[in-house]
Amino acid sequence: MECKKEENLKYCNCSYNCPKKGICCECIKDHRERGELPACYFDNETEKTYDRSIENFMKNKKEF
Ligand code: SF4
Incomplete structure (x- = not known):
């Protein structure tokens, strides 16, 4: 199966400089x-905190 990195990048909101960007499985x-x-899983503002915890996800969801 071919990696869909380029396609995945269209939907990636990660602002961290990371080599895994677009390689969703990794x-x-x-x-x-x-x-x-x-x-x-986070909105753009919350994503920028780099707090990827489930607790932060739950807190963020309540604010939608
Ligand atoms: S592994 Fe984390 S930092 Fe890297 S692209 Fe994915 S969400 Fe962003």
Whole structure:
């Protein structure tokens, strides 16, 4: 299966300079191993805090 990195980048809101950007399988694996969620689970402002914790996700969701 071919990597869809270029297509994925259209939907990636991560502002961190990271080599995994657009490589969603590696991105989610990395964050899952740390009990976190990737940038695309957060709105753009919250994403910029780089707090990818589930607690921050839940707090952010309540503010929608
Ligand atoms: S969400 Fe995390 S792993 Fe994914 S591109 Fe951003 S910094 Fe990298």
